[in-house]
Amino acid sequence: MGSNGIRDRVAIVGMGCTAFGEHWGRSVENMLVESTNAAAQSAGLALTDVDAFWLGTQGSGVSGLTLSRTLRIGDKPVTRVENFCATGSEALRQACYAVASGAYDVAMAVGVEKLKDSGYSGLVGTAIPDDGTVGMNDMTAPASFSLLAPAYAERYGVDQDQLKDVLARIAWKNHVNGARNERAQFRKEVPIERIKAAPPVAGMLGVFDCSGVSDGSAAAIVVRAEDAYRYTDKPIFVKALSFVAGAATGASDPDYDFTTFPEVVASARDAYRQAGVTDPRTQIAMAEVHDCFTPTELVLMEDLGFSERGQAWKDVQAGVFDLEGELPVNPDGGLKAFGHPIGASGLRMMFEAWLQLRGEAPPDRRITSLGEGRLALTHNLGGAPGECVSFVSLVGAEPGA
Amino acid sequence: MGGLIAYGAYVPHHRLRRSEIAAVLGGAAAPGTRTVAGHDEDSTSLGVEAARTALRGLSDGRAPRRLYFASSAPAYRDKTNATAVHAALRLDRSAPAADMCGAVRSGFDAVGAAIDSPVPALAVLSDLRGGLPGGADERDGGDAAAALVFSGSGEDASTAPVIAEVMGQGWATAEFLDRWRPQDAVASRTWEERFGEQAYAPLAESAFAQALKEADLTPEGVDHLIVAGAHGRAVRTAAARTGVPREAWADDLSRSIGNPGAAQFAVVLCDVLDRAGAGETVAVLLLGDGASALVLRTTEALAERRPAPSVGEQVAGGDDSLTYATYLTWRGLLDREPPRRPDPEPPSAPPMHRSTDWKYALVAGRCASCGTRHLPPADVCRACRHTGRMEPEPMADVPATITTYTVDHLAYSLNPPVVTAVVDFEGGGRMRCELADTDPGSVRIGNRVEMSFRRTQTARGVHNYFWKARPARRVPGQG
Numbered sequence: 089m090g091s092n093g094i095r096d097r098v099a100i101v102g103m104g105c106t107a108f109g110e111h112w113g114r115s116v117e118n119m120l121v122e123s124t125n126a127a128a129q130s131a132g133l134a135l136t137d138v139d140a141f142w143l144g145t146q147g148s149g150v151s152g153l154t155l156s157r158t159l160r161i162g163d164k165p166v167t168r169v170e171n172f173c174a175t176g177s178e179a180l181r182q183a184c185y186a187v188a189s190g191a192y193d194v195a196m197a198v199g200v201e202k203l204k205d206s207g208y209s210g211l212v213g214t215a216i217p218d219d220g221t222v223g224m225n226d227m228t229a230p231a232s233f234s235l236l237a238p239a240y241a242e243r244y245g246v247d248q249d250q251l252k253d254v255l256a257r258i259a260w261k262n263h264v265n266g267a268r269n270e271r272a273q274f275r276k277e278v279p280i281e282r283i284k285a286a287p288p289v290a291g292m293l294g295v296f297d298c299s300g301v302s303d304g305s306a307a308a309i310v311v312r313a314e315d316a317y318r319y320t321d322k323p324i325f326v327k328a329l330s331f332v333a334g335a336a337t338g339a340s341d342p343d344y345d346f347t348t349f350p351e352v353v354a355s356a357r358d359a360y361r362q363a364g365v366t367d368p369r370t371q372i373a374m375a376e377v378h379d380c381f382t383p384t385e386l387v388l389m390e391d392l393g394f395s396e397r398g399q400a401w402k403d404v405q406a407g408v409f410d411l412e413g414e415l416p417v418n419p420d421g422g423l424k425a426f427g428h429p430i431g432a433s434g435l436r437m438m439f440e441a442w443l444q445l446r447g448e449a450p451p452d453r454r455i456t457s458l459g460e461g462r463l464a465l466t467h468n469l470g471g472a473p474g475e476c477v478s479f480v481s482l483v484g485a486e487p488g489a
Numbered sequence: 490m491g492g493l494i495a496y497g498a499y500v501p502h503h504r505l506r507r508s509e510i511a512a513v514l515g516g517a518a519a520p521g522t523r524t525v526a527g528h529d530e531d532s533t534s535l536g537v538e539a540a541r542t543a544l545r546g547l548s549d550g551r552a553p554r555r556l557y558f559a560s561s562a563p564a565y566r567d568k569t570n571a572t573a574v575h576a577a578l579r580l581d582r583s584a585p586a587a588d589m590c591g592a593v594r595s596g597f598d599a600v601g602a603a604i605d606s607p608v609p610a611l612a613v614l615s616d617l618r619g620g621l622p623g624g625a626d627e628r629d630g631g632d633a634a635a636a637l638v639f640s641g642s643g644e645d646a647s648t649a650p651v652i653a654e655v656m657g658q659g660w661a662t663a664e665f666l667d668r669w670r671p672q673d674a675v676a677s678r679t680w681e682e683r684f685g686e687q688a689y690a691p692l693a694e695s696a697f698a699q700a701l702k703e704a705d706l707t708p709e710g711v712d713h714l715i716v717a718g719a720h721g722r723a724v725r726t727a728a729a730r731t732g733v734p735r736e737a738w739a740d741d742l743s744r745s746i747g748n749p750g751a752a753q754f755a756v757v758l759c760d761v762l763d764r765a766g767a768g769e770t771v772a773v774l775l776l777g778d779g780a781s782a783l784v785l786r787t788t789e790a791l792a793e794r795r796p797a798p799s800v801g802e803q804v805a806g807g808d809d810s811l812t813y814a815t816y817l818t819w820r821g822l823l824d825r826e827p828p829r830r831p832d833p834e835p836p837s838a839p840p841m842h843r844s845t846d847w848k849y850a851l852v853a854g855r856c857a858s859c860g861t862r863h864l865p866p867a868d869v870c871r872a873c874r875h876t877g878r879m880e881p882e883p884m885a886d887v888p889a890t891i892t893t894y895t896v897d898h899l900a901y902s903l904n905p906p907v908v909t910a911v912v913d914f915e916g917g918g919r920m921r922c923e924l925a926d927t928d929p930g931s932v933r934i935g936n937r938v939e940m941s942f943r944r945t946q947t948a949r950g951v952h953n954y955f956w957k958a959r960p961a962r963r964v965p966g967q968g
Binding site: 206207208209210212215217218219220221227228230231232234235236238239242287288289290291335337339340341342344345346474 | 828829830831834835836837839840841843844847848863864865867871892893894895896897898899900906907909911913914917918919920921934945953954955
C-alpha cells in the first residue's frame with residue numbers, strides 16, 4: 089500500500105483559460121466553449137478527438153451533461169467533479185490518472201464557475217438540511233480564514249500591527265503581479281496604505297485581503313508522456329499529484345492551533361516524495377498557491393516548506409516571494425488579483441505554470457529561473473482551517489529520465 | 490404544603506437607558522434603565538438560563554419531575570414552548586412540560602401549580618415586555634426570567650432541603666377590562682388608569698388578608714413585601730393598603746430591570762432571597778385580572794443554597810450602551826435593509842430530533858474506549874478511531890477559554906458584527922461558536938467564557954436554538 093504517484097507518465101499538451109472577472113454578458117456555456125476550444129487548439133486537436141472529460145464545478149452545473157450538452161459531444165464519458173475550492177485541481181487529477189492507467193489516450197480536465205449570477209456578495213454555500221448546530225454554516229469564508237491571524241500572531245509573538253503589514257504586503261504583491269496579467273480580474277497595483285485602510289470584512293482582514301469573486305473557466309488536455317511531443321514541442325510533464333481530505337478534527341480537537349493546515353503539510357510531503365523533491369525552496373522555481381485570503385498565503389509558505397515555522401512573515405517582508413524574489417509565488421496575481429471562480433481556479437494555477445514553463449508568460453512577469461530545470465508547484469485548498477481538502481502538484485518542462 | 494428548594498433568575502446583558510428613548514423621540518427623559526433581551530434571546534432562552542441557575546445546585550436525583558412555563562411572550566403558538574426548556578434541562582421524559590402562556594399574570598399560576606404538585610416541580614417564568622415606541626409599556630417594561638423549584642409533598646417529595654416554606658396563599662378572581670392585547674398586536678391596550686386602581690383595591694385586600702390569615706401572620710410581621718403587576722398605580726395603592734411597614738417593601742427593580750411582566754414578582758423574589766436571613770417572612774401580592782397572594786418563610790438552609798450569579802450581580806454586570814435604534818431593530822419595530830446574502834435556512838426537523846441532547850442541552854460525546862471528548866458526538870473517535878455510540882458528556886456548565894477568534898462584518902446578524910471564537914473546554918473538547926453579549930474590541934485569546942442557551946436565528950418561522958459562549962461571569966468551580 090502506498091501513494092506511488094505517476095511521475096512523468098503523463099503530460100499536459102494543451103491549455104486554455106478565459107479572462108476572469110464579472111462576466112455579466114457571458115454564460116457558463118459560453119466560457120466552457122472558450123476554454124475547451126483554446127485548450128484543444130493549443131494541442132492541435134479537435135474537441136471530438138478527446139476521449140474522456142472531467143468537469144469541475146462547485147455549483148454552476150450538475151452532472152456531465154453540463155459539458156456534453158454545451159459542446160454537443162455525444163457518446164463520451166464526462167464526469168462532474170466537486171471538491172470545494174480544489175474542484176479544478178481534482179478534475180485535472182482524475183484526467184491524469186485516467187490517461188496513466190491506459191484507459192484513455194486523450195483526456196480533458198475543465199473547470200468552470202459562474203459566481204456573479206447569484207446576486208449575492210461573496211460565496212454562497214449549498215444548504216444541506218441539518219439540525220441548526222453546524223457552526224460552519226454560520227461563518228463566512230473570510231471569517232473562517234481570519235481565525236489564522238490572531239493564532240499566528242500569538243504563537244510567534246508577532247504584534248498585530250506587524251502582522252497587518254505582512255498581510256498587506258501579500259495582497260500588494262499579488263496585485264502587482266495581477267497588474268501584469270491581461271486575464272486577471274484586478275489589473276491595478278494597490279498601495280500598501282490603501283490596502284491597510286480598506287473597510288474591515290472579518291478580523292484583521294479588509295476587502296483587499298480577500299480574493300476576487302468572479303466568473304471564469306480553464307481547461308487542460310492530458311496525454312501519455314511518450315505521446316506528448318506529437319501534440320506540442322513544449323509539453324509540461326506531471327511530476328506529482330497529491331490530494332488529502334482532512335479528518336476535519338481542527339474544529340473539535342484542542343491540539344490544533346490554527347497556525348497551519350495539516351492537510352497541506354501532508355499533501356506537500358506526498359507530492360515532494362513522488363517528485364523526488366527534498367529541498368522545496370531551491371528545487372521549486374515558482375508556486376501558484378491558494379491565497380484565498382492573505383493569512384492563508386502566509387501560513388502556506390510554511391506548510392509547503394518554503395519558510396521555516398514562524399519565519400514566513402519575515403520572508404514575506406524580505407520579498408522572497410515577489411516576482412523578482414528567490415521563489416516567486418502567484419506570479420499571475422493569484423486568487424487575490426486573478427480572481428477565484430471556484431471550479432476553474434485549480435486549472436488557472438496550472439495555466440500559469442504552463443505559460444511560465446513554456447516561456448510564454450509576458451516579459452514583465454516572466455520567471456527566468458525556470459529555465460534551469462526547476463519545477464513549478466500548484467497548491468489548491470478547499471474548506472476552512474481545521475477542516476479542509478488540499479491538493480499539491482509539481483510539473484516540469486523536462487521529461488523523466 | 491412543601492416549599493421552595495431552589496431558585497434562580499436571569500437578567501439579560503443589555504440595558505436601554507430610558508433617556509435614550511427621549512433623546513430620539515423627544516419628551517421628558519425618564520430615569521434609570523430597562524433590560525432588553527439580546528437579538529438572540531426570547532422567552533424560551535431566557536427561561537432556560539434562569540432554570541440552569543436554579544438547578545445548578547440540585548443533584549440529578551433531585552431534578553424536577555414537572556415543568557410549568559409561563560410567559561406573555563411565548564416564542565411559538567400551537568407548539569409547546571416548555572418542551573424546549575425541558576430538553577435544554579435534560580429533564581426526565583416522564584416529566585410533563587406545560588405552557589401557561591398568554592396572560593401577564595400566568596407566572597403566578599405556574600408557581601401555584603408547582604406548589605400544588607405532589608412531585609418536585611419547576612416553574613419557569615420568563616417574559617419580554619414592551620409596547621409601541623414612546624409608550625409607557627416600552628419605557629417601563631423589562632425582559633427577564635426566574636425559575637422556582639418546589640419540593641412536592643408526601644412520599645414523592647424531593648429530599649433536598651426546603652429553603653423557604655409556603656405559609657399561605659390567597660386569591661380574588663374577577664373579570665374586568667384593565668389590560669388586554671388583541672391577537673398579533675405588538676402592544677397592549679389599557680382602560681383608564683383610575684378605573685383599574687379602584688377595581689384592584691378590594692381584590693388585593695381580600696387576597697392578601699386570606700394569605701396572611703393562612704400563614705397566621707399580621708402585616709407588621711411581614712419582613713419583605715413584594716407587590717407586583719402591570720398596573721403601576723394600582724400596585725402602589727395596594728402596597729399602601731397592606732399595612733406592611735414601608736421599610737419592609739422590597740425594591741421592585743423598576744429602575745434597573747423594569748417590569749418583566751409574567752416574571753416580575755419572581756425576579757424580585759429571587760433578589761429578596763439573595764439577601765434574606767433565616768426565618769424571615771416574604772409576602773407576595775400580584776395584581777392581574779384579580780389578585781393573588783403568597784406567603785413564604787425562609788429557613789436556615791437558604792444561606793447555603795443561594796445561586797450564582799445573584800440578581801444584584803446580574804443587574805450590576807449589564808451593558809447600558811444599547812441604542813434606541815438597535816432596540817427597535819431587535820424588537821422588529823424598525824425594518825432594516827437586509828444584506829445581499831441568501832435568506833437563512835431553517836433547521837430541519839428530523840436532524841433536530843436525532844440530536845436533541847446535543848442541540849438543546851449541549852451534551853457532547855465521550856469515546857467509550859479512550860474517553861476523548863467530542864463536540865458534537867461522533868460515530869468514530871478522532872483519537873483512537875473507536876467506532877460506536879459515545880457516552881453522553883454534558884458540557885453546558887463546563888468553563889472554556891478562547892483559542893482564536895474573529896469579528897465577522899460580512900455575516901448577517903441583527904447585532905453586527907458577529908464575533909466568532911474557537912473555545913477549548915476545561916478537561917478537553919473544543920467548539921467553534923458565536924460569542925454573545927461581547928464587545929468585539931474586548932476579545933482576546935485566553936479570555937474565559939461560559940456557555941449560554943440562545944435563539945441563534947429564526948428562518949421561515951422556525952426558531953433555531955443552540956448554544957453560544959459569553960464572557961465568564963461565575964467564578965470557576967462556584968455553584
